[in-house]
Amino acid sequence: MEDAPAGGTHALVVGVGRYPFLAGGEKEVPEHGGMGQLSSPPVSARAFADWLLREYAFAARPRASVALLLSEPGSDSYTNPRDGAIHTVPPATIENLVAAVKAWRVRAAGSAQNRLLFYFCGHGIAHGVDMALLAEDYNPADPNNPLDAALDFNGLRRGLRSSPAAEQLFFLDACRSTDAVLSDQDEHPYAGRVPLLYRRRPDDLPALRSTPYFATLAGERAFGRPEQVSLFTQALLRGLAGAGSTKSSGSWKVTTAQLAASIDDFMRRPVMAGTAALAQIPTANEVSDFEVHELAGDPRVPVYVSCLPPEDSVLADFSCRSRPAGGTVPADASPTLSRPCSEVDAEQEGDGEWYLELGPGDYHFEADLHDGRPRARDSFAWPPHLTVRLEAAP
Known part of the structure; x- marks a missing residue:
């Protein structure tokens, strides 16, 4: 969608929800193994592309190009959130995916200062360290080779080792559960198409920094939500909004390590992930x-507030007030944020824990259980994923 000078970030974003040969597809085959149509990946991929085009900022490696493939029923367009331009988006067939990978590598070939960023959301299968990302036209009943319609993720990473781009990021929002198509193979498994031949990284290039993020452990499933952004991508976007940041050289920057820790924390919280x-x-x-990524302003700090004992949280009216540094909050100060117990979803996990996002600063937290026993605590909102536990005074 864009072209920029060398020293930029080149992204390839793929969301696959329509699978004609899997359960519920127009060409459904009996061998689908329980895999079917997905409504979350196209929504998730669009949300991530929106973030890249609207929010992503990093002076040393500004956004240089964003390519998008989407497989979903009834739509082949994407509206750029910055300028309103409407683009026709190719479907995520294996041929389009292979061609997009090759073009993506070429775009980033001009400089070691470039960064490659890959995002995939859709069906994935795995066996041990091998992982296949399934394109739209994956057909498990193909008598010759079903995985010719899949992308070998490890092969993709190996093929990019010789790319001059010294920083490479991969976000894999897909299952890694075992499938017979992979597990029935013997010594030299085939996990899908390998668009790029592996070559040794030239000695005159800087050391490669390659970081893959997986939505789930090897051998396990990942979960989407009908017509919504997936749990992993939601955690990823919140991390990029500041939960995965630290202050460096006067500004807030998201780092790979902090981002990993932030995603992990979000995904462990029942109040977030159910x-x-x-x-x-x-x-x-x-x-x-x-x-x-560099934030335009202060990060949004994830804060989790609950009572001690935790089961009291469903009975509590929570409130949060901004507090002057080193001072006290006036008794009549209006809450910065509040959550009455009546808003607790009866089906919500987490024993009524309250999730909120705050800018870094001093705050006064209260829980009112209408029992005459005040529960309050002052706390500074930082680091991210601050946990505030409110216990009744003796």
């Missing part, structure tokens, strides 16, 4: 630490 907090554990086990 029952998936017990079933889906994200991982980024090859983190090479570098700065990713």
Whole structure:
């Protein structure tokens, strides 16, 4: 969608929700293995592309290009959130995906100061360290090779080792559960198409910093939400909004290590991830630490407020007031934010824990259980994922 000089970030964003050969598709085959149509990936990929085009900022590697592939029923357009331009988006077939990978690599070939960023949301299957990302036209009943319509993720990373771009980021919002198509193979498994041949990284290039983020552990499933951004992508976007940041050289910057920690914390919280907090554990086990994104202002700090004992949280009216540094909050000060117990969703996980986002600063937190026993605490909102526990005075 854009072209910029060398020294930029080149992104490839893929969202696959329409799978004609899987359950519910117009060409459904019996061998679908329980995999079917997905409504979350196109929404998630659009949300991530929106963030790249509207929010992403990093002076050393500004946004240089964003390519988007989407497979979804009834739409082939994307509206750029910055200028309103409408673009026709190719479907995420394997041929389009392979071509997009090759073009993406070429765009970033001009300088070691470039950054490659890859985002995929859709079906994935795995066996051990091998992972296949399934394109729209994946057909498990193909008698020759079903995985010819898949992308070999490890092969993709290996093929990019010789790219001059010294920083490479991968976000894989897909299942990594075992499938017979992979597990039935013997010594040299085929995990899909490999668009780029592996070549040794030239000695005159800077050391490669390559970091993959996975939505779930190897062998496990990832979860989307109907017609909504997936849990992993929601955690990713909140991390990029500031929860994964630290202050450096006078500004707030998201780093790869802080981002990994932030995603992990979000996904562990029942108040954020519901029952998936017990079933889906994200991982980024090859983190090479570098700065990713610079915030335009202060970060939004995730804060979790609850009572001690925790079961009292569903009975509490919570409030938060901004507090002058080193001072006290006037008794008649209006709440900065509040949550009455009547707003607690009866089906919400987390024992009524209150999630809110604040700018860094001093705050006064209260819980009113209407029992005459005040529960209050002053706290500074930082670092991210601050936990505030309110206990009744003796």
